[in-house]
Amino acid sequence: MRKQQLLLLLTIGLWSGFTKIQATYAQFGPPGGGPGGPGGFGRQQDGRRQKEEFTGVADDAPKGNGKISGLLVDSLSGKPVEFATVALISTKTNKPVDGTTSDAKGNFTLSKLAPGDFRLQYSFIGYKNSDSKPFTIVKGTDLKMGSVKLAPDVRTLGEVVVTGQAALIEEKVDRLVFNADKDIAVKGGDASDILKRVPMLSVDLDGNVSLRGSQNIRVLINNKPSTIVAASVADALKQLPADMIKTVEVITSPSAKYDAEGAAGIINIITKKNTLHGLTLNVDAGVGLRASNLGLNGSYRQGKLGITLGGFGRMMYNRASSTLDQTTRSGTQPLRTLQDNSAFDKPIFGQYNLGFDYDLAKNQSLSANVRFGTRNFIQEQNQLTSTYSGQSLISQMNRDVDRKDLSNSVDMNLDYIRTFKPQQEWSISTQYSRTNLTNNFFADVLTSTGALSARQQNLNNNVNQEMTIQSDYQTPIKKNQLLEFGGKAIMRKVDSDYRYLIGGGSGELSIDPNNPTGALSYNQNIGAGYISYTYVTPSKYTFKIGTRYEHTSITANQSTEVVKNKPLNIPSYGNLVPSINVSKSLKAGTTLKAAYNRRIQRPGLQQLNPNVNAANPQMIMQGNPNLSPELTDNAELSLSSTIKKTYLNVSVFGRLTNNAITQVRIPVDTSLYDFPAGAILTTFQNIGVQRTMGANVFFNTNLTSKWSLNGGFDGYYVYMQGATPGLDGKSMTISNTGISIGGRLMSQLQLDKGWSAQVFSFFRGPMPQLQGTQGGFYMYSLGIRKDLANKRGSVGLAAENFIGNGVVMRTQLDSPILSQVSVNRLYNQNVKLTFTYRIGKMSFDAPRRKARSVNNDDVKAGEGGNDGGQPQQQQQSAPTGGGRPR
Incomplete structure (x- = not known):
């Protein structure tokens, strides 16, 4: 221009x-x-x-x-x-x-x-x-x-998409935005590949996401929750293709408009949306040594009506191995267990969606969306376990295990919004979500000669469903103030039933009387209301203050073979969660921000599920339905500035968590369960206190008009204190402290004739836990891409971890009753070829005001371009409605 x-x-x-x-x-x-x-x-x-x-x-x-x-x-x-x-x-x-x-x-x-x-x-x-x-x-x-x-101006829009050098990282009023659609090396990957590149986030080898060292976060997709995300963030991210992600928003200090869940903050993944009209079909495909994918997405938009229909599938094939050296000291003689484990993973993920929006009038909009997700995770394991008492071998077991983690989910939304005048609007949103989960394993126990000696099977079926309705209203007050308020109700129900079957050398299976069989019925109802007020002073101070009240009532029953429908005494509770955000625009595009908020972390399905998962009998997993929510107070201070061609952001933060939910490992009581001596049970407990202090630094610079470089460094110090069983069987208080650091570096280069290249590297140091330290790891990738004629598609080639023999992560755990060293090896060297092509024709249509959508950001998942209408720059923003209701 x-x-x-x-x-x-x-x-x-x-x-x-x-x-x-x-x-x-x-x-x-x-x-x-x-x-x-x-x-x-x-x-x-x-x-x-x-x-x-x-x-x-x-x-x-x-x-x-x-x-x-x-x-x-x-x-x-x-x-x-x-x-x-x-x-x-x-x-x-x-x-x-x-x-x-x-x-x-x-x-x-x-x-x-x-x-x-x-x-x-x-x-x-x-x-x-x-x-x-x-x-x-x-x-x-x-x-x-x-x-x-x-x-x-269709020509100009095309140029911006391909050659524009807008910042890969942007800072908005209450969030940091990572423009994922600029990342060429992740094509053919999934959402976890994108999140590895986002400042302040880290993703471990299993796909579990941490924000500033905490996995107590809430992940939204297009401002909406999903029951499968509540069940497992790692699995949900694998279902979302990287090619469809536009931006990732990291919200470290959510306002009162958001649900109070997510102790460390909220991650909002925004997918690419069609703002054009006409008919089009996009084809995305990729073939690699470790994964292949195929996606088809079509859209039609004409007049007041818009329709989208899409599907994506991804198949992976990967090897992994691990070793375990473990000593337990709960008996008279320490027991040492050595285990070699090799595995072959064959997961298949799919996602399908149908949506429409319709303008009822110029100031009224209605939208609906149905999303189906499926996961078929099959793993073949071979476990060789040897147990020693002193120097004497007391047992040896060889097991072939087939694990099946299957799920299907549906999310349905119906949303309505009415705008009275700019910034004054009312919305009502509804959502129904349901996820069916199956976590089974089938194990053959073999003799030294390879003959079948015994069989074991664990069947665990789960259902997680939610019904939500909410209403929000916002209105400006004078020219520099904004008032927002609303209410929300969530009805949540979790059901789990589980049983064990055993068999001898003949292979016939029957109910195992020595291992747990039962069911859990868990009902949770939440009522919430909030009010938020924003005020901008003439001297460019912005104050956003608010409070939210949430009342939670729980009824739960647990059944066993002995006791049917035993009520669990989980009291109702109410929480008042305030939030304060203050920003000041300084000279030369510099912004100073300070924030305080209180957050709640309710236990998720994986933490509640009482099924004893002994797919690996030396490392057993079990949830705890008696968990209470944890409460966290957060404070942060940040400074951002643009110096010539470089954007720089520096922030410091602190968290104080009471009643913290964390993993605890204890020796299995073999008098209750028929598991081998030396077995370790990993469960979840409210441990007590956790204090964290840390800092983040990241930058984005344009070395030339076609060459950009960005990276960052983050680190934190944590103190944890909680209870664990001692040598005498009684509970004792232990504590642990530690420092963890991490960083990332990425460079992108735009070449002539439609060529582009990118290099990326990431590392995460060891992370302290209550009973030890989880190992660190690193990853890197290199990618090139060639745009096709008229920019209707592209062909790309990318390589990941192509030097050496994959990634190795070493974890060490220590407590008075156990010590454990585990080494995991993921053979994830990968070379992939990607292809995209667009069929059909689109033309520009003016932006449409969409109905808002429900998002429940209130459940803790298992450990292991702003669509929301947010302001563009903190130093230039006055009151805004903050977009979609939280």
């Missing part, structure tokens, strides 16, 4: 109410008011005075009685173009002397015009600038411009 055109858009566009330019909000606040009120950008009561304030066009400029009117329409659809900028430019000085915007029907009028020679210039984002022919105004002129057609 030429310099003069850009100045016109900034000056007259600000006056007219172009709400996307958020710098206006910082100084003048959101639109609002009515007759006699503070006024808004689009319907001002004192237009001439405010026009001078926003455009610099003096109110005492020469006036006359000339008049110009017309209608702005889209050249393709014929629809009116609302709120476009119309500038009256003097042909002598080539400068604007007056201006206006089109109304909601595309009409515009300029009146009280002085005589002279002029031309009109029409501009709006997404359209090519258009100039009228010169004309002359004399006394009494009433000029009718008729229908003026604005042509979509």
Whole structure:
């Protein structure tokens, strides 16, 4: 855009109410008011005075009685173009002397015009600038411009997608945004591959995500929850293709509008959405040594209706191995266990969705969406376990194990929003989610000669379902304040039934009387209400304060072979969770922010499930249905600035968690369960206190117009204190402290003729746990891509961890009753070829206001371009509704 055109858009566009330019909000606040009120950008009561304030066009400029009117329409659809900028430019000085915007029907009028020679210039984002022919105004002129057609700027949009060098990392009012669609090396991967690259996040070899060293987070997809995410974040991320992710938002200090869940914060994954109209089909495919994928996504949009239909499937094939050296000291003689474990994974993931949105009226919108997800994770293991008492071998066991972790999920949303005027709106949102989970294993116990000696099978079926309804309202108060409030109800039900079967050498199976069989029924109802207030001072301080109250009631029953429907005494509880966010815009684009909030972490399905999973009988897993929620107080301070071509952000943070939920490992009581001596049970407990302090530093710089470099460093110190069994069987208090550091570095290069390249590296140091330290690991990748003709598709080649023999992670655990060293090896060297192609034709359509959607960010998962309408820059933002309700 030429310099003069850009100045016109900034000056007259600000006056007219172009709400996307958020710098206006910082100084003048959101639109609002009515007759006699503070006024808004689009319907001002004192237009001439405010026009001078926003455009610099003096109110005492020469006036006359000339008049110009017309209608702005889209050249393709014929629809009116609302709120476009119309500038009256003097042909002598080539400068604007007056201006206006089109109304909601595309009409515009300029009146009280002085005589002279002029031309009109029409501009709006997404359209090519258009100039009228010169004309002359004399006394009494009433000029009718008729229908003026604005042509979509399709060429410019294509250039921005391919060659634009917008920051890979952006900071918005309450979040950090990682623009994942710029990352070429992850094509053919999944969401976990993207999250490894996001500042402040780390992803372990199993796909579990940590934010600033804590896995107590909430993951949303397009501002919505999913029951499969509640069951397992790692599995949910594997179902989401990296090619469909637009941005990842890291929200470390959520406002009161968000559910109180997520002690460390919220991760919101925004997928690519279609803002065009027409019919199109996208094909994404990839073939690699470790994984292959195929995706088909179609969309249709015309008039008031938009429809999307898509499917994605990914098949993986990978080897892994591990060794275990473990000593338990719960008896008279320490027992040492050595184990070699090799595994072959064959997971298949799929995701399918159907959605539509419809404009009921110009200020009302209805949307609905159905999403299906499926996971078929099959693993073949071979375990060779030897147990020693002193130097004597007392047992040896060889097992072939087939694990099946299967799930299918459905999420259905129906959402309605009504806008009364800019920034004043009311919405109602509903959601139903259901996930069926199957976690089974089948084991053959073999003799030294390979003959079958025994069989064991564990069957565990789970159902997790939620029903949610919420309503939100927001309205501006004067020109620099915003009020938000709303309510929400969540009805959640978890069911799990489990049983063990055993058999001898004949292979026939029957119920095992020595191992647990039973069921859990867990009902949780949550009622919540919130209020949030935002105020922007003339000196560019922004204060956002709020509070949220949540009441949780739980009824649960556990059944065993002996006792049926035994009530679990879990009391109801209420929590008041305040939040305070303060920011200050300093000079030279520098922003200082401070925040405090309190968060709740409720236990998730994996932590509650009482099934004893002994797929590896030396490392048994079991949930704890008696867990209580944990409470965390968070505080952070950050400074961000742009220095020449470099964006820099530095932040420090602190967390204090009471009643912290964490993994605890204890020797199995063999008098209760028929498991081998020396076996370790991993379960979950509310351990007590956890204190964390840390810092994050990251940067993004453009070395040239086509070469960018970004990276970061993070570290934290943690202190943990909790109870664990001692040598005498009684509970004793233990503590642990430690420091963990990590970092990442990425460089991207745009080459000629549609070629581009990228290199990425990541490392995470050892992470302290209550009973020891989880091992660190590293990853790296290199990728190239070639765009096809007319940019309708691309072909890419990427390699990951291609030097050496995969990734090795060493974990060491210590407590008074056990010590354990485990080494995991993931043979994840990978080379993949990716291909994308787009069929069909699209044309630009003006942005549509979508109905809001439910998101439940209140459940803790198992350990192991902002769609939300958020402001663009903290230093320039005044009150905003924050987009979708939380």
